Amino acid sequence: MPGIWIYSEDSAVARQLLTAGLTLKQSMQQPVNVLTLEESDAPGLILAGADKVVVLKGTNPWPESYSAAIETLLKEEQASVFLIGATLRGKDLAAKVAAGLKAGLVTDALTVSYVSGAIETTRLIYGGLAVRAEMVALPAMVTIPPRTFAEAESCGGQGQTVTLPVNNEVAGVTIQNVCPIVRQGADISAASRVVCVGRGLAKQEDLGLAEQLAAAAGAEIGCTRGISEDYHWLPNDRYIGISGQKVKPELYIGMGISGQVQHVVGIRDAKIIVAIDTNEKAPIFEAADYGIVGDLYEVAPLLTAALQKK
Ligand SMILES: Cc1cc2nc3c(=O)[nH]c(=O)nc-3n(C[C@H](O)[C@H](O)[C@H](O)COP(=O)(O)OP(=O)(O)OC[C@H]3O[C@@H](n4cnc5c(N)ncnc54)[C@H](O)[C@@H]3O)c2cc1C
Known part of the structure; x- marks a missing residue:
């Protein structure tokens, strides 16, 4: 039938x-x-x-x-x-x-x-x-x-x-060993809050800024493709976009991210998008609900402190 x-x-x-x-x-x-x-x-x-x-x-x-x-x-x-x-x-x-x-x-x-x-x-x-x-x-x-x-x-x-x-044996294939991928941290595709870093971050040591903001906001850390694939500062399962993870959080805070379409596709279902970027013409501001034109090295600690006070 x-x-x-x-x-x-x-x-x-x-x-x-x-x-x-x-x-x-x-x-x-x-x-x-x-x-x-x-x-x-x-x-x-x-x-x-x-x-x-x-x-x-x-x-x-x-x-x-x-x-x-x-x-x-x-x-x-x-x-x-x-x-x-x-x-x-x-x-x-x-x-x-x-x-x-x-x-x-x-x-x-x-x-x-x-x-x-x-x-x-x-x-x-x-x-x-x-x-x-x-x-x-x-x-x-x-x-x-x-x-x-x-x-x-x-x-x-x-x-x-x-x-x-059912008979689902695959002719000629024998499974010899299985090595599960060990994830670092939670699955960001299911996170309700995400703090995302882009190439506006100058050095790997500065990831601490994002980690502190994420801890204050109860968020997972995500990134743009270059941060994981080119710089290897974060694992590949952390990057968001068309070829990475699609996220649907209540809150996404992007810092130092220009907002190219390949990244924005991965955050289009986020409820609230906050963007911090020094370039007021960065495309991320078109996707953002709240835009902060400023240096992430100044803005992120202020946001962290404000959230910690709450
Ligand atoms: C086929 C294809 C697939 C792709 N898939 C993906 C994908 O899935 N995900 C993805 O992310 N990318 C993807 N990309 C790459 C994408 O096109 C962009 O290159 C990438 O998203 C840009 O990353 P970014 O915003 O971190 O860096 P940039 O574009 O270099 O932007 C950095 C931003 O930081 C700002 N900035 C600099 N200093 C500071 C500061 N101190 N404070 C605040 N702001 C600052 C700058 O003004 C700038 O806007 C793909 C590309 C291709 C061709």
């Missing part, structure tokens, strides 16, 4: 996609089904409105190894829409499944709706300078970045859970 299908190996993202799926359900009049690798996620997804949760059980632990099984299942079920979380692994899996199904795939969609028998999506192009609307014929596949939608909340749903054993 045609239906809307959802998958992310990340439980929170799966619930965010469910929000999008439930909206499509209203206009398409088709059930919303979720694929998951985590049996323990199934009850929450059902309560949040999934009509069916299929728990995929394979022997290979890698999410991307499930692509063939997912492709077969979607064919059998005549899926009309497949929404996938745009995580690194989700993108990998989406490409494989789309090629197998010969389905149209739109990546990094910010909106998804059902219009005139097809799926309409919007996404940013040209490094965030423009928004493109695209129509995809059914069956349509769409990847959606984490935190694009709020997580679906419990609504007392009463769908069913099915467990499906």
Whole structure:
């Protein structure tokens, strides 16, 4: 039976996609089904409105190894829409499944709706300078970045859970060793406050200024690409922008950041943007809610002291 299908190996993202799926359900009049690798996620997804949760059980632990099984299942079920979380692994899996199904795939969609028998999506192009609307014929596949939608909340749903054993061994590949990446500090993409430093900072030792401001504001430290990739003053998972992290904090304070579009794309969903820069013509001031034209070496300590007093 045609239906809307959802998958992310990340439980929170799966619930965010469910929000999008439930909206499509209203206009398409088709059930919303979720694929998951985590049996323990199934009850929450059902309560949040999934009509069916299929728990995929394979022997290979890698999410991307499930692509063939997912492709077969979607064919059998005549899926009309497949929404996938745009995580690194989700993108990998989406490409494989789309090629197998010969389905149209739109990546990094910010909106998804059902219009005139097809799926309409919007996404940013040209490094965030423009928004493109695209129509995809059914069956349509769409990847959606984490935190694009709020997580679906419990609504007392009463769908069913099915467990499906699958063969997801990858011929010729043996996993010999797994080394998880150790993050320094919290995940800034989920931080509610971010203090971000740019190349206006003269030396690495001056990072202390940002750290003190971040401590006073209860914020995580982020940076522009040059600070991590060129100077190596902060790890790569700290830089914000089109090729780095996208953040959605309540408060973002940028210091010594010019505000090039590649960076601003990563902060466009911040609720309040405060910018400190000596150059009053810096583009960051166009994106900012509050702009302070001044030297960060003078302004940051004053802000820190004011916050500490509060
Ligand atoms: C394909 C591509 C992808 C990219 N992806 C990203 C990305 O994801 N994220 C990203 O950040 N960048 C990205 N970039 C780089 C981006 O284009 C900019 O070069 C970068 O964001 C600029 O970083 P910045 O603002 O720290 O430095 P600058 O542009 O050099 O700005 C420094 C600012 O500090 C100010 N300043 C100097 N001294 C002081 C002081 N004492 N007090 C206050 N202000 C001061 C200056 O007036 C200036 O405005 C990308 C570029 C390309 C080509």
